[in-house]
Amino acid sequence: MGGPLPRSRRRLDAHVxxxxxxxxxxxxxxxxxxxPSAIWPYFGLIRAIKDDxxxxxxxxxxxxxxxxxxxxxxxxxxxxxxxxxxxRSSERHxxxxxxxxxxxxHVTLRVVPAVGRLRxxxxxxxxxxxxxxxxxxxxxxxxxxxxxxxHIHLIVEADxxxxxARGMQGFEISAAKQINRELSRVTGVRRxxxxxxxxxxxxxxxxxxxxxxxxxxxxxNWRRHGEDRGEGRTPFDPFSSGNCCRGWKNGPQLLRxxxxxxxxxxxxxxxxxxxxxxxxxxxxxxxxxxxxxxxA
Numbered sequence: 480m481g482g483p484l485p486r487s488r489r490r491l492d493a494h495v496x497x498x499x500x501x502x503x504x505x506x507x508x509x510x511x512x513x514x515p516s517a518i519w520p521y522f523g524l525i526r527a528i529k530d531d532x533x534x535x536x537x538x539x540x541x542x543x544x545x546x547x548x549x550x551x552x553x554x555x556x557x558x559x560x561x562x563x564x565x566x567r568s569s570e571r572h573x574x575x576x577x578x579x580x581x582x583x584x585h586v587t588l589r590v591v592p593a594v595g596r597l598r599x600x601x602x603x604x605x606x607x608x609x610x611x612x613x614x615x616x617x618x619x620x621x622x623x624x625x626x627x628x629x630h631i632h633l634i635v636e637a638d639x640x641x642x643x644a645r646g647m648q649g650f651e652i653s654a655a656k657q658i659n660r661e662l663s664r665v666t667g668v669r670r671x672x673x674x675x676x677x678x679x680x681x682x683x684x685x686x687x688x689x690x691x692x693x694x695x696x697x698x699x700n701w702r703r704h705g706e707d708r709g710e711g712r713t714p715f716d717p718f719s720s721g722n723c724c725r726g727w728k729n730g731p732q733l734l735r736x737x738x739x740x741x742x743x744x745x746x747x748x749x750x751x752x753x754x755x756x757x758x759x760x761x762x763x764x765x766x767x768x769x770x771x772x773x774x775a
Contacts (some may be wrong), residue, residue: 605657619646620746714765
């Protein structure tokens, strides 16, 4: 066939002419293999492609034409990153910052839509049993909890970031098993599998004001979501540990155990910030609504 040789073949001929013996086309046999055909896939093609890429990279904008750009994977670009599991963005999968033992942590856990609404008595009892498993840990404590429609708020204490990770892991595993067991009992269909949608969100609380705001947000979160409608003058969220909190204005300062009430098993705080420090900015009111109204 006529016409110029392909670029890769021209690179090969230059390579062979630089020192490799040129064999006559068609001569094959013991010790007389056709050398150009044998080394062409390894030398000629690779070198030609490499040279072409270098030439494309060095191409500049000439007479209004733009340089050819190769599409790459990874890096910073629109739409990059872990896709969200639902309407909210996923929790970022990055290394968590170091945690100091004197700083409480506000933790948020979201459940998958298949679990349904959490503010039901059988789900309440499932989370109650899961919290019992954390009481035996000496390096991790759940001090306050609030159960909302599709998420759970916790205020916890942990000696370090590893204790936080292990404590939350144990609570999530136990809660998932208990919730699946209760859903199976209520619906009559055995349920297994995922309960929590993504990684938990953890926010360390490093100042008295931040702790006070977090307590008001967690214990009065039901008012933000409108769960207090139809509850009359009920001061505390029945799906939270608010009835065990000793920081309410004009409220009981000692816990009174009433018969027939199923309390959530929380641990007493041990850090200065969560036990005493936050009181510098005023006690909590059971009627205050934290933040703007939550989206429907």
